Structure formats: C-alpha cells, structure tokens
Amino acid sequence: MCNEVWLTSPNSNTYAQENDDHDAKSRVFCTKEDCEETFGMFLVKETMYLPERSYSELIRSSDTIRNARFKSVNWLITAHKRMNLWAATVFLAVNYLDRFISIARCRDWKSWMFDLLSVACLSIASKFNETNGHSLHDFQVDFVDTCFAPTLIQSMELTVLKTLAWRINSITPFSYIHILAQSVDDLTKRATELLLCVVLDHEFLEFKQCVVAMSAVRCALDQCVIKTSTKNVTFGHLETFIPQDQKDGMIECRRIMAKVIARDREILIRGKKSPATALKVDLYDFRNFSADDDSFLRTPEINVGSGKKRKREEE
Structure with a gap:
C-alpha cells in the first residue's frame, strides 16, 4: 500500500464485495459461458460507478472544469507511461476523477487543486491495482513548481474515498x-x-x-x-x-x-x-499554503460526512 495505510476503513461488507468484483475482473475467460456471465455482471455493475447524470452538462458549460479535466487526464496518461503502471490503473484514476468532480462540482477551484486531486486519484488507483508500491513523491516528478506534502495528498485521498463512498473497484x-x-x-x-x-x-x-x-x-x-x-x-x-x-x-x-x-x-x-505533460501549474502563491489550510476539502458541495450511497435509476 505504498508505505501508507488507508486513513480509515470502508464498510466491511462493501469491501468484501469490492474484492469479489476484482477477482471477476482478473478472471481468465476460458469459455463462451464465462464471457457472457462476466459481461452481464459488468453491465449491471458499471451503473454504480458512473459520474452524476449532470456531469456532461457541467463540463460543457464550464471552460474551467472542461480544461482542468483534459489537463488532469492528460497528466494521468503521461504518469502511467512514465511509471510503467498498468493500463487499468489509469482508467480507474480517470473514473475517480470524473465521479468526484461530478459530485463536488469543484466550482471556483484553482489549478493546483485539480492537480492535487489528480495525484490523489492516481495514488488511490495505484494502491488498489498495482503490485509494486510507489511513493507519493514518485507521482509528482512531472510537476514544475509544485510538490504537495504527503499529509495534504493523504487528506485529499480521504476526501475522494469518502465522496465516492469507498466504491473504488470501478467498471471502466x-x-x-x-x-x-x-x-x-x-x-x-x-x-x-x-x-x-x-x-x-x-x-x-x-x-x-x-x-x-x-x-x-x-x-x-x-x-x-x-x-x-x-x-x-x-x-x-x-x-x-x-x-x-x-x-x-x-x-x-x-x-x-x-x-x-x-x-x-x-x-x-x-x-x-506521448501526450505533453499536463500539470505545468499556473503561477500562484503556493508557498504560503499548508496542510492545515485545507478548507477547500470540506466544501459543503462535497458532503463527505454521510458516506451515503447514491441510488441510480435502472437504465
């Protein structure tokens, strides 16, 4: 787990179900019946890991969020190639990013906040999917002007995990x-x-x-x-x-x-x-920011306290 441990633990039943899903995704498909069974299961489960329905409209209506998403996903792809991560890891990280933004909305976020979110999403995906551990510093070598403190990244990870209700074994x-x-x-x-x-x-x-x-x-x-x-x-x-x-x-x-x-x-x-390095951050006074100044992680829009699962309509 990358020399770190989760800051808190998910519900044990949810965690067990997540592990069962992971086993299914790793299965070797030997027969037509195996393929059909797993494909059908994925179709049902993918609806549990989609961004909010209004997300596409949010991206279309906000240049800031649209550009930030492109920049972040571009960086995730670059980091995946540089660090030789599994392709599944980058798709998981993108899924976490999209779902988080769709819930939190992230209005008025600065560029570095999306950078921090990107690092947290990739760190979570790596802990979940990779067999080789990576330090939090490894994720940041592409950065030009910024190096986030481990405590700040871990706080962002916890915010993401709570916002996603600990549902991280996404179908992508x-x-x-x-x-x-x-x-x-x-x-x-x-x-x-x-x-x-x-x-x-x-x-x-x-x-x-x-x-x-x-x-x-x-x-x-x-x-x-x-x-x-x-x-x-x-x-x-x-x-x-x-x-x-x-x-x-x-x-x-x-x-x-x-x-x-x-x-x-x-x-x-x-x-x-390869895609150009995405997270060449804008100039801002980051030096005066500390891990204690993390009020943006507790924005009312995020509402991480309840851990309540969002029920989707059947498609």
Whole structure:
C-alpha cells in the first residue's frame, strides 16, 4: 500500500464485495459461458460507478472544469507511461476523477487543486491495482513548481474515498477489453491505445462504459492487419445483453471515435510520441499554503460526512 495505510476503513461488507468484483475482473475467460456471465455482471455493475447524470452538462458549460479535466487526464496518461503502471490503473484514476468532480462540482477551484486531486486519484488507483508500491513523491516528478506534502495528498485521498463512498473497484471501458478482444494481443493493445486516446475527450462521457469499449474494439478490428488470430474474433452474441437504447448509442460512439482517431492520429503512435505533460501549474502563491489550510476539502458541495450511497435509476 505504498508505505501508507488507508486513513480509515470502508464498510466491511462493501469491501468484501469490492474484492469479489476484482477477482471477476482478473478472471481468465476460458469459455463462451464465462464471457457472457462476466459481461452481464459488468453491465449491471458499471451503473454504480458512473459520474452524476449532470456531469456532461457541467463540463460543457464550464471552460474551467472542461480544461482542468483534459489537463488532469492528460497528466494521468503521461504518469502511467512514465511509471510503467498498468493500463487499468489509469482508467480507474480517470473514473475517480470524473465521479468526484461530478459530485463536488469543484466550482471556483484553482489549478493546483485539480492537480492535487489528480495525484490523489492516481495514488488511490495505484494502491488498489498495482503490485509494486510507489511513493507519493514518485507521482509528482512531472510537476514544475509544485510538490504537495504527503499529509495534504493523504487528506485529499480521504476526501475522494469518502465522496465516492469507498466504491473504488470501478467498471471502466478497459474492464471489458479482455472479454471483447478474447486475449488476442494485437487487438487488445490497439483497443487499449484507442481508449487511452478517447478518454481525453469529454464527449465519450455521454456513453456507457460497455459502449465505449465495444466501439474501441470494433475500430481496432478495422485497423488491425488481418491475421488468423483476429479473423475469428467475434463478440456479436454479447451485444444481445445491451439494452436497445445503448445499441443505438454505439453507432454515434463509433462515429465520434473515428473522428477523434483521424484528428489525433499522431497521439496514437504510442512510444514515439506521448501526450505533453499536463500539470505545468499556473503561477500562484503556493508557498504560503499548508496542510492545515485545507478548507477547500470540506466544501459543503462535497458532503463527505454521510458516506451515503447514491441510488441510480435502472437504465
């Protein structure tokens, strides 16, 4: 756990369920029945890990939040490559970031506050998903003018965890990749590259995680050189699990994804070009800030005290 321990503990029943979910996501899918069972389970559970419904509108209406999100996600991708983290880790961190902002709203936040939130989200995701520990300093080497104190990062982590009601074993688009790509390495790699590109674009928040994942795999299939291993990849039977309204969304999702791929083709050449370092912070008087001055972590909008789970309508 990265030389740190959680500042408090989640409800034991919730924690046990989270671990069960993690086991399922790590499962080797040997049969069609295994794939269908896990895919169906993910479809049900992904609704528990979505941002608030008003999040897309918040991003569209606020240049500050829209730009801060892009900057933060860009940095998360850069840090994931620099630190050789699992791809699943960066998708978890992005999920935490989006869910937190959608709940807390983060109006009037300064740039460095989003920077701190990004570090906290990646730290939590790493503790949950990585086998090798990283110090809090490791996450910050990209920073130009800022180095957050460990106590401040830990306070932000606790705020995030409470805000998310300790629900951190999120179902993300990446969760579906191994099921859909059926362990074909080239297809898995290409689909992951596509997801790392489109996760920067807030337009994809309009779609469910399974829709984004299926669109990425279909686009990857279109781009992969035809090989015996990819010829036999088919997951049409899994689409029967998706509600009709979400199937309609797949057409639009693939259209937007194709547009993003064409626009950002150079970014997709992983290993030759990485996204520019995101968190080059604005100039501000950070030196006078201390861990004791953390009132922004207790904003009324966050409401971390109740730990109350938010109930979503069934889609």
